[in-house]
Amino acid sequence: MMAWKNQTFKSDFILLGIFDHSPTHTTLFSLVLGIFAVAFVGNTTMVLIIYLDSKLHTPMYFLLSQLSVMDLMLICTTVPKMALNYLSGRKSISMAGCGTQIFFYVSLLGAECFLLAIMAYDRYVAICHPLRYPILMSQKIYCLTTASSWILGSFDGIIEVSVAFSFSYCGPREIPHFFCDVPALLTLSCTDTSIFERMIFICCVIMLLFPVAVIVASYTRVLLTVISMGSGEGRRKAFTTCSSHIMVVGMYYGAAMFIYMRPTSDRSPTQDKIVSAFYTILTPMLNPVIYSLRNKEVARAFMKLLGKGNSGE
Template sequence: MEKKNDTSDFILLGLFKHTRSHLFLFIVILTIAIASLMGNILMILLIHRDHRLHTPMYILLSQLSLMDLMLVVTIVPKMASGFLTGKKSISPAGCGLQIFFLLTLGGGECFLLAAMSYDRYVAVCHPLRYPILMNWPLCLKMTMGSWFLGAADGLLQAVTALSFPFCNTHEINHFFCEAPMLVRLACADTSVFENAMYICCVLMLLVPFSLILTSYSFIVAAVIRMRSTETHKKTFATCSSHLAVVGLFYGAAIFIYMTPKSYRSANHDKVVSAFYTIFTPVLNPLIYSLRNNEVKEAWKRWLGKCANLKPQ
């Protein structure tokens, strides 16, 4: 089979066509992406500025917002420029960087959500020992470990995926570079890499998810033993935000990486990918703002300070 030069650019077919209805959808998604950027930036600034939120729980939340922020920046600018200018090509280096950042952020978020569930387990089940069991050195190790494990997975898959020779067809039926889509264009046997990639993705999803389930099993058992209705409500308010974020993230990720290809179409993959790369990042700060009393109080304090700074 004839091969092209490996340095040839890839073509991202994109999410939208140039029709009136797709133009409307593009504007909606671009608006959501901008709202996501603003929401996550504000969440990071709020946690940074309010000393009452300088606890492991909210430091981990600020890292979640940072990951969501970077995820949108990795995907949306290229997608938007491709739609507006018609230039859908992406260099191999640009494609590799997208794969690296997507897997770094996706994998990192898996382990970060597991760390957040452990934080909630300690807060509910061992409140008196919280400063000891969830200390700052451990919080830092959890944060750095999440970034490191995600980056290791991203670097390995990006380098390996780009090491294959590619055939004449350089078209990727997606709006961003993704390792599974890229290896389909290879002119070599990629079965070993695809199987290894599948196992790696399953482990990156299931290991943190198992830790989350274990943490919440202990939390539920502790809540059942509590007799105070007020304590039940407070515990539910504390944990419900995190559970909602976990449900959104893992629902989309499991569909993408663990559902057999025969049950999915390219368009379905694009829709679900848009959900977890664009829609979920805007929902996370909203969930924590609306369902967390401490965050709501912090917003009120910040808005009050801003109002006092206005000239009378």
């Protein structure tokens, strides 16, 4: 960590951002703030509903509440700093601030990758082995697997921050992004980062492709089981639950693979910023919307919560 010590914390980085102050970009910035507000309120509401309603204290909703917590933390890691820099006209971020952003961003991405795989396995057990569900998804098992996803994500975050800041950074120190992302930061390094880039690729294989394999295997079994169902209502309900999850998974993993599993030579700062905005800002907003609109239990619990609020006035 000598390079870290040699670079004082006064040596700020410059985040070039994604918007300028043209009328079009001002409108787009306002849209991003609107999406942030919807994502913040939606995910907070989901966590509260699941926590307060005892009927939702099941493995599926516990996992869903964890997804909402991760989305809340993820969107709060990037958007507030971007908004502050845009509104204040200052584009700087300290080295400590940059390292903090990288840690939380990478940790949450990794944790959510594993959590989505756990959620797919949960649906597989519930639909394909309903009688064994209380055993295969006991409280101990789903709490342990969820804790493991947080721990593995945090471990990945610690490694990437430690290695990324072991390099020397020189030149204008301008990061072509709206937050501190490792691939964008590495473009500023004065030293050879090829070995670290290969390590990132290997981490992505583990943290992206392995969960995707679990998800594909789980939903393949689910679809085969659903097709053989005699009940039309059961088939419809299973398809509704699974389709919402597949929608989230497709957007999330597709965007993450596009960012982290391409060679450096093929990277475009503009493309990276747009795709990153998609899955760090838009996906956290869509998650609670998709699950709440398609889930009668969540809608019931929400109306019950509103009823309590109105009766208490």
